[in-house]
Amino acid sequence: MRKLHPVSEVIEGAVAALGGLDRLPVEEAPLRLAAGRYSAEHVVSSRKLPPYPKSVVDGYAVRAEDVLPASPSSPVKLRLREELVRPGPKPAFQLGSGEAARIETGGYLPDGADAAVPVEDTVERGGSVLIYRRVARWENVSMPGEEYDEGITILERGWRIDGRRLAALALEERESVKVYALKARVLNVGDELLRESAGFPPYTHLLVEEWLRWAGFQVEETRFAGDDPEAIASWLRGGDAWLSVVMGGTSMGGHDYTVKAIESLSPRFMVHGVAVQPGKTACIAVAQDRLVAAISGLPVAALSTLELALKPLLERLGLELPRRPRVKARLARRVTVKTGLAGFARVRLEKRGGELWAVPLMVGGSGSLKSLVAAHGYIAVPEESEGFDEGEEVEVTLF
């Protein structure tokens, strides 16, 4: 690691080496398992809803021209047909001139009818119905295509599939959808992780796995390896996951076992040293059309690299990642980051006199799980900035 690479340079290099969405693996997902996945196809709607004119009132299907003279003082009398039109198939009969048919909300108008009169403007009498108010053509009717129409873009490649898009796919009678096969694997590196005697169990991988699931990945496995470039390289060559995340082994000064392992894959693209703080020892590489992200094993540094580098990289690739909520707040204390480094400052939010304040948590650095647990969110300090002053308005991204 000689110099730190700006995040934008890392993103452009990795995306160029990956070759865009075209080169991502694709699989077919049944609709019930497609939520949260990214579409690998362009889907345009091909039908109309309602398919036929539909009554939006309980009342009578009529011909508008028949009831033109109707008024409260001088009703029009129509012959009542025997059928009751309920929601369901299109009625088989044709409404003749001078006829009315009982219809429920949601029922399709019979051929011949072009309006519906609400029940409150009518009186039924024997085999006929008196209409006390005229209706215009297609009044109280939902027209074909009003609820759903041909030619609507349901999905573009890279769009995240959510409930409303799933509903539209179901309406298109799709049982499955092509999605990107975004499998991920996680490796924890460190001799100390293999020893019980470290004094505490490993925990950062839970944070990383959950982040990956949030970002739409299927986490296939989490393994542990010692400080052994050969073992790490062998793990990297195995499996078929598109993304390999290695935690640990990226430090300078002889402890870069993971970096050596990645180099041994002869990656098409590789940077060691990313301008994010904390997390700057990260290593991002592309080998065999697959992405490798080697990040710190410390929780804050790991999350910082995922949020500030991996997330924008995936977005630049064309994936519509979920958005985190953001709030504006006034900064309670100055936050500084060396110019040239993107910063990841955890903050607590506090209401003070009706105003929202962001209180930076200065408790430790890369390893401070304490600051993550206590924080409500973080401020992303841009590379070109030195930070923010006390009292300045900042945008807080919520966890």
Place this chain on the structure above:
Amino acid sequence: MRKLHPVSEVIEGAVAALGGLDRLPVEEAPLRLAAGRYSAEHVVSSRKLPPYPKSVVDGYAVRAEDVLPASPSSPVKLRLREELVRPGPKPAFQLGSGEAARIETGGYLPDGADAAVPVEDTVERGGSVLIYRRVARWENVSMPGEEYDEGITILERGWRIDGRRLAALALEERESVKVYALKARVLNVGDELLRESAGFPPYTHLLVEEWLRWAGFQVEETRFAGDDPEAIASWLRGGDAWLSVVMGGTSMGGHDYTVKAIESLSPRFMVHGVAVQPGKTACIAVAQDRLVAAISGLPVAALSTLELALKPLLERLGLELPRRPRVKARLARRVTVKTGLAGFARVRLEKRGGELWAVPLMVGGSGSLKSLVAAHGYIAVPEESEGFDEGEEVEVTLF
């Protein structure tokens, strides 16, 4: 349905009848399956990290008093011990006066040592090391509790479990956590759904199921029933899910099969008619300590009830629901809702001259899946408001 009940009244009534978080069913979830669930316990941290003083540099563990006289021109010479301290268990030896021990970043200081000197300020020579710069007590050392400490609130009841909270639970050596057992079942009501000939497949339930999963529910089953109060009531009495969502059968005028079925359960609390637009025929009830939400079978009305009534109800109960991102935008066209009704206006977002505009989608009402698919989010119009004027700044909740 005689009158519409304001959302706040529905929420207070239902929460009172439910009796708060205390009466929710609880289960034990293994950590790997706990993400996105709501904690049913209060968890406070009980350990320190690092557990012992830890070097944050590669170099030498020393006694600060021994190197007090050290300077670039006059180094202090210390006897070098044979051990190399690496990340892992606490060293078994004690550092004597005048001694130094090689230590890697992350290694725990041996007893006796109270500082670390970085390798760049030293020169090793035979069995000793020359220290060219003095260090203060605990310099280059991370102190116990700096990264993680006793007494931190990891979880309160009702908090949603995310990656950082999972990591903290793992560090506490927890293998599982008590969570609320929020199972949900979905029933689609409508004779027309049982007939192939409706012309299109059912689809709204996919939107509803996905919403329930987003809100932290485990969706156990989705069934279909005809317009038959007895069949609906029998389904409602079955299963052990805490939440039953029934779609359809809540309209006025004889089509309230679902409402009749709910009445037959002798619910402790029940309202039919909720002041949300669309979705006002909804029926919310509490029977046998379980919540029943009968909502429209039409997609926009269903989502409107879920977002504007069920979500705040669950929040009021004490569950920390996920937050949707919100953006401020200028309204491109007036949006009006009858006073007394909370409104759910779908909008598209457009950049116009650098400014974000929200364009209301006036295409149809309750059934307009088209408007949901085309929208970027919605504007929630408060009950007490008639809507918003053209040009007014509004808050758009993003899908």
